[in-house]
Amino acid sequence: MSLKNDLLLRSARGEVVERVPVWLMRQAGRVLPEYRAVRERLSGFVELVKTPELAAEVTIQPVDLLGVDAAIIFSDILVVPEAMGCPYEMVEKRGPFFPNTIRSEADLQRLHEPEVEDALSYVLEAIRLTKRELNGRVPLIGFAGAPFTIFCYMVEGQGSKTFAVAKRMLYENPPLAHRLLDAITRVTTAYLKAQIKAGADLVQLFDSWAGILSPQQYRAFALPYVRRICEAIQEVPVTVFAKGAHYLTADLLQIDCQVIGLDWTMDLAQVRAQVGQQKTLQGNLDPCALYASEAEISRYVEQMLQAAGKQRYIANLGHGLYPDTDPARVRHFVAAVKELSAAL
Numbered sequence: 001m002s003l004k005n006d007l008l009l010r011s012a013r014g015e016v017v018e019r020v021p022v023w024l025m026r027q028a029g030r031v032l033p034e035y036r037a038v039r040e041r042l043s044g045f046v047e048l049v050k051t052p053e054l055a056a057e058v059t060i061q062p063v064d065l066l067g068v069d070a071a072i073i074f075s076d077i078l079v080v081p082e083a084m085g086c087p088y089e090m091v092e093k094r095g096p097f098f099p100n101t102i103r104s105e106a107d108l109q110r111l112h113e114p115e116v117e118d119a120l121s122y123v124l125e126a127i128r129l130t131k132r133e134l135n136g137r138v139p140l141i142g143f144a145g146a147p148f149t150i151f152c153y154m155v156e157g158q159g160s161k162t163f164a165v166a167k168r169m170l171y172e173n174p175p176l177a178h179r180l181l182d183a184i185t186r187v188t189t190a191y192l193k194a195q196i197k198a199g200a201d202l203v204q205l206f207d208s209w210a211g212i213l214s215p216q217q218y219r220a221f222a223l224p225y226v227r228r229i230c231e232a233i234q235e236v237p238v239t240v241f242a243k244g245a246h247y248l249t250a251d252l253l254q255i256d257c258q259v260i261g262l263d264w265t266m267d268l269a270q271v272r273a274q275v276g277q278q279k280t281l282q283g284n285l286d287p288c289a290l291y292a293s294e295a296e297i298s299r300y301v302e303q304m305l306q307a308a309g310k311q312r313y314i315a316n317l318g319h320g321l322y323p324d325t326d327p328a329r330v331r332h333f334v335a336a337v338k339e340l341s342a343a344l
Contacts, residue, residue, distance in 0.1 A: 001136045003201070008070045008139050011314050012202055012237035012258045012280050020305065020313050020341035021069040022334050023141070026320030027062040028074045031327055034061050045090045049076050055126035056133060063138055065327070067334045070139045070202075073130060073195070075123050077145030077206055080187055081154050083119035084111045088153070101157040103169070108180055116191045124198040131199035142200030144192055146207035146242070147184040147229075148222035154180065163212050170221055177221060185225040189232045196235045204239040204261070205229060211244015218242075223251055230256040239282060243319065249274050264318025269307035277312050284318035285333070290325045294332045301336040310344045 003009070007021035029035055035058050042048050049055060055074045063071050078088045078096055088096045102108055117124065130140055153159075155166040169177045192203050205226060210218060222242075230238050241261030242248050249271055252260050262271060262283035271281060289300050304315065315337040321330065 003136050003139060005069055005138045008314060009201055009237065011312060012239070014258070014277065014280060014312055016311060018342065020310055020315050020337055022315040022337040023068040023070040023072065024062070024066070024317050024321055024330065024334075025072075027066060027068055027330075028058045028072065029321065030323035031321045031325050031330060032061055032065060033327075034065060044092075045076070049074065049079065050122045052122050052125040052129055055122075056129035059126070059130045059140075060133055063134070066331055067338075068138070070141050071130060071134060072141040072143065072204075073123065073127055073200070075126070075143070077143070077150065077208075078153060079120055079123060080144060080150055080184065080191060083114045083116065084183070084187055086111060086154050095159040096153060098153060098157040102154045102180055103165075105176060108176065108183075111183060113183060113187055116187065116194050120191060120194070124194055127195055127198040127200055139201035140199060141202050141204055142192065142195035143204040143206060144188045146205045146210070146222065146240070147181045147188060147225040148213070148218075149207050149209045150184050150188070151177070151181055152209045154184075163209060167212065167217075170217060181221060181225050185228055189229050192229065192233055193235075196233070200236065202237045202239065203233060204241060207240065207242040207245070210242035210248070213245070215247045218245060218248065219251065223248075223255075227255045241282070253278055259314065261316070262318060266318075268304060272308055280312040280314060281308055282314040282316050284316070287317045287319055287322050287325070290321070290329045290333060292329075294329065297329060297333050298336045298340070301333065302340055305337075305341055305344060310341055315341070
């Protein structure tokens, strides 16, 4: 099926676009009253992720309500460890919790590499339903957590500011860390390929905890696995979003991804000068900027567009939308990107 709006894909591939495409991380979520209405009918977040019809419904909501140029499937990066035999719970106001962590060889032996089409069939069905309902209006983004970020949760067992328990393994038992990362990489690659087969038009790797590693540690324990996934995914464009890893731009230029996601602490103009037109950039407005007035939001958008340019650029935030953001400000951000970039 041909897409009516293929701006995101054209920009990712480096083709000429008439305006900058825009979408937002966490666009399908608590910022929308319509999402909260769906969520209230269920026991919690995990049930929503595992109910394909409802996951598809909330995936499409921001396309209808915010006017974004892409949908991103409603799911969670932690479905991968669960499929491997390391289940998680989503604790209200605390985040994910893993009752059983991976900290020894015996723990690692408990894991298995699943047939992702079976173990994660609910995500793939949600993708198929979403594609059918979108009917070619906009592309659908699939995603997964990058191996090191998934490793952090499986070893630490919960969110953390430092992930000291997870990082300890990198220093105390590097061979065990590499075996776990290797297993996560194999499953993640198969999972992303299954998402593409189900209909995902672009996939994004979220390396949410990249910034807790030194450059040396990232290049030893994270980048090789990201590179393997990017090399394996040739069917659609790949975005790598390594939050907090300012030192990575030169490394990401050397791997087979089409789009580099930037967080809001990175200087967009500096990265563009470094990258040139070799890669598409995505980002990177501070999510808190959407608390500002509409006039100020327009000014921030103008600054982003001046820094990034019109071509090989996807407008987005530097991280996910915050739940208490006014949907009207989000709509204004989306509209401002469309209007101002079309005029460039």
